[in-house]
Amino acid sequence: MNFTNVTLDLEFGIYNGSMSAVVSSDQTIIAKLDNIVDSIQHIECKIQLPNSITIELANKNEKYDTLLDNNKIVQDKYVKLSKLTLGNIPITDLHSICQYTHHGVSVADNYWGFNGSVKIEFDESEFILWHLKHNNKFSI
Secondary structure: OOEEEEEEEEEEEOOOOOOEEEEEEOOEEEEEEOOOOOOEEEEEEEEEOOEEEEEEEEOOOOOOOEEEEOOEEEEEOEEEEEEEEEOOEEOOOHHHHEEEEEOOEEEEOOEEOOOEEEEEEEOOOOHHHHHHHHOOOOOO
């Protein structure tokens, strides 16, 4: 079996409380985050590759959990993936690897401001192969 280290830093926007997030891998719950006080939550785990991480997001009321001033967001209840490492190597383009589904629409985004789910695919058997395929900034 091929296990590798994964770390996630989730940033929570706290307004009228926090959103909740359940982080899972291979249908096993890694972390349940609810009633967050500290805006940055650090999660460490080991996953077997290939695999995916899913994050189920809840506890956002769209009418009351965003404060607007002249149509500009002043405060918001949200979750954002601010850092992710695979095999202790940082992933630089977080935006493109997160498939965020809300209101029946799926988009690539690491900022999640609505109830929904996120899926991050690790589709290689070795973490270094995944980085070469998805996180490589060099032309080879």
